Amino acid sequence: MKKITDNTPDKPRGGGKGSESAFKVGFLIIFLAYIAGLVILFLATILFIDFATFKTCVMDPEIQFSVKLSFITATITTIIVIIIGVPSAYALSRYKIPAGTFVDTILDLPIVLPPPVVGICLLILFRHPIVKQMVATTGVEFVYTQRGIILAQFAIASAFGIRAMKAAFDSINPRLEQVARTLGCNSFQTFLHVTLPLAKNGLIAGIVMTWARSIAEFGPILFFCGATRMKTEVMPVALFLNLSIGNIEMTVAICIVMMMVSTITLIIFKKLGGKGYLW
Amino acid sequence: MIRIENLYAEAGEFKLININLTIKKGEYFVLLGPTGAGKTVLIECIAGLQESKKGRVILEGTDVTDFLPEKRRVGFLPQDYSLFPHMNVRQNIEFALKISRIPAEEIKRRVDSLIELLQIVPLMDRDIFTLSGGEKQRIALARALVMRPQVVLLDEPLSALDEGLRSFLCKELKRIQKETGSTFIHISHNFEEAIDVADDIGIIHEGKIMQVGKMFDIMQNPANLFVAKFLMMENIFEGKAFNKNGLARVQVGNLNLYSASKKEGEVSAVIRPDNIIISGNGKGHFPENTLTGKVTNISERIGFIKINVDAGIPFVIYSNKRELQEKEIKEGREIRFSFDPSNIHILKD
Numbered sequence: 001m002k003k004i005t006d007n008t009p010d011k012p013r014g015g016g017k018g019s020e021s022a023f024k025v026g027f028l029i030i031f032l033a034y035i036a037g038l039v040i041l042f043l044a045t046i047l048f049i050d051f052a053t054f055k056t057c058v059m060d061p062e063i064q065f066s067v068k069l070s071f072i073t074a075t076i077t078t079i080i081v082i083i084i085g086v087p088s089a090y091a092l093s094r095y096k097i098p099a100g101t102f103v104d105t106i107l108d109l110p111i112v113l114p115p116p117v118v119g120i121c122l123l124i125l126f127r128h129p130i131v132k133q134m135v136a137t138t139g140v141e142f143v144y145t146q147r148g149i150i151l152a153q154f155a156i157a158s159a160f161g162i163r164a165m166k167a168a169f170d171s172i173n174p175r176l177e178q179v180a181r182t183l184g185c186n187s188f189q190t191f192l193h194v195t196l197p198l199a200k201n202g203l204i205a206g207i208v209m210t211w212a213r214s215i216a217e218f219g220p221i222l223f224f225c226g227a228t229r230m231k232t233e234v235m236p237v238a239l240f241l242n243l244s245i246g247n248i249e250m251t252v253a254i255c256i257v258m259m260m261v262s263t264i265t266l267i268i269f270k271k272l273g274g275k276g277y278l279w
Numbered sequence: 280m281i282r283i284e285n286l287y288a289e290a291g292e293f294k295l296i297n298i299n300l301t302i303k304k305g306e307y308f309v310l311l312g313p314t315g316a317g318k319t320v321l322i323e324c325i326a327g328l329q330e331s332k333k334g335r336v337i338l339e340g341t342d343v344t345d346f347l348p349e350k351r352r353v354g355f356l357p358q359d360y361s362l363f364p365h366m367n368v369r370q371n372i373e374f375a376l377k378i379s380r381i382p383a384e385e386i387k388r389r390v391d392s393l394i395e396l397l398q399i400v401p402l403m404d405r406d407i408f409t410l411s412g413g414e415k416q417r418i419a420l421a422r423a424l425v426m427r428p429q430v431v432l433l434d435e436p437l438s439a440l441d442e443g444l445r446s447f448l449c450k451e452l453k454r455i456q457k458e459t460g461s462t463f464i465h466i467s468h469n470f471e472e473a474i475d476v477a478d479d480i481g482i483i484h485e486g487k488i489m490q491v492g493k494m495f496d497i498m499q500n501p502a503n504l505f506v507a508k509f510l511m512m513e514n515i516f517e518g519k520a521f522n523k524n525g526l527a528r529v530q531v532g533n534l535n536l537y538s539a540s541k542k543e544g545e546v547s548a549v550i551r552p553d554n555i556i557i558s559g560n561g562k563g564h565f566p567e568n569t570l571t572g573k574v575t576n577i578s579e580r581i582g583f584i585k586i587n588v589d590a591g592i593p594f595v596i597y598s599n600k601r602e603l604q605e606k607e608i609k610e611g612r613e614i615r616f617s618f619d620p621s622n623i624h625i626l627k628d
Contacts, residue, residue: 175361178328181348182355183375183426193378197365 042259048252057253065230066238067257073146073234074214077153081161081210086203089165090195094174110159115219118155122148122224144226149234152220153213161210168202169195205272212265216258280304281430281462286324286334293320296486298334302430302464302479307456309473310466312483313509318466321483322432325464326353338429354423354431354461358438360415362407368418369403375426389425396458397421412440413448420452424459431456433465437472449475470494470510482506504547504626513595514550526567526620534591537567540625547626552585552597554622557606558615569617570594574610577603588614 049057057063097103110118125131126143135141142148172195180190196203218236225232227241235258242250286298295317302308312318323329325336327348335344343351362371372394376386394400397417402410410418416436423431436452437445453476456463467473473480474494482489482497482505490502501507507515518531520543527538529548536548556564572590579585584603588594596616598608608614 173359173361175357175359176363178326178348179355179357179361180363180374181328182326182351182353183422184349184378186347186349189378193374194363198363 045252045255046259049249049256053249054253054256057250058257060250062230062233063238063250063254063257066233066235066254069146069149069232070215070234073149073153074211077150077157077214078161078207078211080150080154081158082207085158085162085165085206085210089162089206090169090191092162093166093169107159107162110156111163115156115217116223117219119152119220119223122152122155122220126224143224144228144232146225146232148225149221149232152224153217155220156217157210157213160213161206164206164209165199165203168199168206171202172198201272205269208265208268208272212262212269215261215265280337280339281325281464282335282337283321283325284335284337286321286331286336288320288324288329288331288334290320290323290329293317294486295320295324295331298486298488300481300488300491302462304339304462305460307453307463307465307476307478309477309480310464310483311468311470311473311480311509312466313468316483317486318468318483319434320486322355322434322464322466325430326355326432327351328355352426352429354426354428356416356419356423356431356433356436358435360419362410362415362419362422364407367403367407368399368405368410371407371418372403372421372425374422379426390421393421393425397424397455413444416440416448417451420455424455424461428461430462430464433463435466435468437467437469445472446475452476482509484509498551500624501549501626507547507549507624507626512549513552514555516548516550516592518546518548520544520546520548520625527625529623529625532592534570536623537620538623538625539621540623542625542627544627549624549626550594550618550622552595553583555594555596555616555618557586557596557598557602557608558617565617565619568620568623569615571613571615573613574608577608577610586614588616590616 091097092103092107123143126135140147142151176194176198177190180194181187185193215234216236217234218240221232221234221237222240227233227237229241233241235254239251239254239258242248242254281300281302283298283300286295288295293315298321310318310321320329324331325338327343327346327350331344335342337343338351338353363374366374369390372390373386376389381389394403397420399414399417399421402414402418407415407418420431433452437448440448449472452463452465456476465476477494479492480494480497481491484505490497490506497506498510498512501510501512504515516529516531516536518529518536520527520529520538520540522528522541522543525541527540527542527546529536529538529546531548536550538548558564558569570590572588572594574586575589575593576587577584578587583597584599586596586598586608588596594616602608606614
């Protein structure tokens, strides 16, 4: 046995390359098998109907309506998220917020809550006498309306959008903003000329993310707006309605359209270097 | 002139305690201190990027303590230069002038004369990420100088650069400061850098200003033990001082050293190695402070030779090759050396 006082360095213990590559190959096989499983899962759906059937289904007025309604509501929701989300994300990124952990938890709640819960919360809120009174006075109805779809999408997608936008602001060194201040910019000019251009890609990624989440929303819409054919029938609702009456081909066609939309938005999100929550 | 009066500030674990400092117009001032001393907090207070708890910052007679950063006209060069990555070199330099809506001809006139002075004309259309560290520094300096600031604050501007470039850029910084007549406050932890550029130096430690003055004067007469240690002074001995016939007898171990100081009690005695005279075999130049010791090590440095001597306490003496040969100084031999009582500085903390 070596004494502690013996300072002779240990000799390199040769070999080990074999076990190193076995480790690497083993882990890679597990990962590739998982990816293959996912590809099979999606391919099974895509190959379930032929192209002619897919084309006929897509041309159906009901699908056309649902695609159009989904795109319009998701776009309006995204615009509202930009207006509210950009200042919120910046505040969250730069300023010390009182009761920070609590605020952070509230912000993440729509992300982790089962979506129907958010729908039920909205429904209950709009049953409250004060809110009911406000709706009666203004005549602006949300429950079981297309307007309600936007509110339901906003309730969930805004949290995803703000998270991604915050990540964009977090990635900018505040020193750059401080230097801009010493060069004569007030806080708004600094935001306009330094922060926004630098956060541009991350913000666009956040906007794409918000849009994708809005398109995919189902739970809160079902509870808050109902599933009425050709009225509140966004794509996920169309899926539900068609499946419930056994119209499998139509259901699969909508699935394929939604897979295409999701894939494209994800590619854009990743290309722009988007960060933040993706689930 | 920049005046800082009774300034208190706190930023995380860093704080400033009762800072009083006056920096003359057109001066190159170096704020020197170890990491965590509060140097950056102090220049952030001057720039308005950090709020002070108490005290005032006065720039050219105007109390700017409550001014926003954009109203102070203070140039700021962060450690990483923080050039705007979404703009090219020209856009970075012109940024402040465009924000202030200066007319295009005036922007061109100001930028052209400045880029010539800083020798960056060929870099003007380059992207920021293609620049070297030294080039980035010049662009950041140009960006700050173009708005003709009252003062330019440089936060460790040379720390990210390699040694060769560092001494070259020191000369350049000094030249630019002289030619523009600007007031520069440069913070650093490297005292050789300070010697190269500074007119005056302030030493800061644990949020307090320890000493302000010319480097030569500080080296000759450090205000306290921290300053002496920070400037890597050799021959710092702790002992007890007793006043005797107008001289202080400082007892260090078994030795008695005599100083012209009148301080008494627990003290530290500092003797600069270049103030020690090797006497050969004869009587020392200063009989009261003549000691004998054994040479334990001789090492060659750039421009001098460092001799370690054990005289009961370890002394360091600076010498040269000629003296070494003439006095036959070798490792293991005994030498006699002495020093003037007025060259022993007594520090009390």
